[in-house]
Amino acid sequence: MSASETGGALSRRRLLSLSAAGAGVLAASGLLGACAPQAADQGDSGKGAAQGADVPLGELTFALPSSISSLDVGRESGVLNYLVATLVQESLLSVTPAGDLKPGLATSWKQPDATTYVFTLRRGVVFSDGTPFTAADVVASIEEIRDPENASVLAYAFAGVKSVEATGSHEVTVRLKAADGAFLWSVAPGCLPIGGEKFLRANRGKIGTEKTLLLGTGAYRITEFAADSHVLLESNPRWWGEKPAAGKLKLSFVPDAGTRLVAMKSGEVDGALALASDETEGWGSAAEVGYTADRSVVSLAFDTSKAPWNDPHVRRAVACAADREGMVEGILQGKAEIANALVSPAMWGDLMPADEVRAAYAEIPEYAFDLDKARAELKKSKHADGFTAELHYPASGPQVGKAALALADSLKKLGITLKVKEITLEAWVNELGSGKQPLQFLWYFPVTGDPAELADAYLNAAATATNIAHYDEPAVNKALDGAKTDTDPASRGRKLMTAVTTAAGDLPYLPLWWAQTATALSRDIVLQEPGPFAFVGPWATRIRKAA
């Protein structure tokens, strides 16, 4: 789905990128990934269920780095609510920790033609309140999201849907306005939390609050939610999957990094999720800290429609002056990967093998840190004597601010004065796409595992609401437009790769790093199958007692 289809409003993805940054966390690491629970009837075999699953863990407490104001992901209050919601609500499809789409509440699906999807639903599934799960619940969930009156921030994911209907008690047919190669991601966690039809209708606008908790078919059910404090969950005895080892969960909101560490050291919590990579120094003595690529990217965005950024020599000069290796090593302590494209390699999933992705990325022109080269590029530009620019960063992203200061230090040597300013997250969100700041940070946390999510939104000239660089390259537009309707994964992957690599050479954006997020767990427990999508789904069902 292109950003253009969102009608110019802030897209869900964009909002996510913002709040993510805000929480400083989103990174929660693939906050939204879900490993598919093992099927009770057809579908998955359940062989992925881990050893040790029969060892009960009782109640586990995890610290989250910021509070949640609404549990309803459709109400958008950051991305951390996905960590809760995906434990409770399921989708038609699920996502493995590696990023592959698998059966979820739909055991299978077929595509009779390019614009029609027919999903066969899992039988024997009931909601945590005992209500049977049927096709009507899926239709109601999608319609609630699509209803403009409901103002769901997930609406963008279904903007290309023409109709949704129950074509059987356990069959749903979705018809699209046009072919969409990425549509299956719209019915995966992150875009489609499924609730009960009656519950949705009766509680419209109230779901996700302290009084009206979420209802789902998932592994857990919420027993208490105190905004700004905690969420209590217990395993759902009616869940169709394997009973999780942790019978109860407490997710405590602990915004202060020092307090989180003290809580971990004192044993008050059993783990901390979504830690910033530069926060984990000192955690080693208290917990096992794991790092995973979270698919997010931190990049500079140049407004190519305005001077001086419309001059490619200026953009190249800045690229050569950005010590990305130093940023990753010095600021992020090596817990990130130097980026040379907007789309993280972890985003390509089944569209292209990892080695092909790496090979294609290796062909992107290299802009290594070289101040002499930067000076030479600047001399070729119309701004050879330098200029002054401003760069704002959100207060919740101190590491981004430090990268800005490092860049400012390098640019000063070229005669470019870069004024770095820290602003609130809200102000930063408002600035993005407003056109007020020709140089901006783009800090993006993808919701899906499809490269078009970033590529189409930020590189396609038609995506006026999100293409903050105002990049307009016909070859890139053509490739992206072609990828939209191409339902052959390999062909689609090639088109998207053409767009991504071509744009990377033009530098409308200067990707700085692909980030990692950290998860700290007590040495008594382990999270099985950590991966870029490890938290996009019922992550707590993969918590096991350590060997």
Place this chain on the structure above:
Amino acid sequence: MTSPRALGRPRGLPGPSGLRPLTALSVLVAFLLLAASLFGQTLLPHWDAQDITAGARMPGGGHLLGTDELGRDIAQMVIAGARSTLTGAALVALGSMVIGNVLGLLAGYLGGWTDVLVRRWADLLLAVPALLVTLVVAGIGGGGWALAVCALIVLTSPSDIRLVRTAALEQRHLPYVEAAETLGLPGRTVMLRHIWPNTLPVVFANTLLNFAGAVVSLSSLSFLGLGVPPGAPDWGRMLSENRNLLWTNPSAALAPAVLIVLSAVVLNLLGDRVLEAFSKRGKS
């Protein structure tokens, strides 16, 4: 033989030889802080030199207090940072003193509606939590050192206003003031040339105390990102930005923290000492 202490020192005033060890130490520290504030950035022009690849390191290798994540020398940064912290605090103290003296003198000397209005204004300002209001003002205004200093000046002034008003009220009815008025001197002259000089000792002592408070307040605002801009040397900002280095290079956070505390303590001690000295003088 006459004791040296009995020579050349006005009665009741503290002389150098009369300094207590703690006071002498405070004077020395204050002098060093003043020197750092005035000359730090001039003497250390490369205080902001980065070595980003090296990143945060423990003390050693030519870095007395180690480096931060951008590879900047912490020792040089804390010296350079004295300027924004102490200059800002000094401006707050002086600005507050000026406002306090003007309004306090007018209220104390003129009385009547002027006194009522000034008192109510001071009461109003005293009723609001200064740091909280400054936070709100700085937040709405987008932050910034100048805005924070201005807000603190206004919110610190009530203590000066009340102090000077009380002192002026005391003097107002003394015979020398009545004598001056009987001689036909204009009110402005009476206030400025006769009453005001007699309030100065207590004003000076209070200014030092305000100075100490402003060091902490400004550092707090910088800590919260509402003071100096990113990259500028400032103790509060350093403390905030380097908190996560406690395990990598503790001195990156501890050095500015120690200096904030040290400055506040030294200025408080000096303020108390000055007040004490002038109180003794008054009694004698």
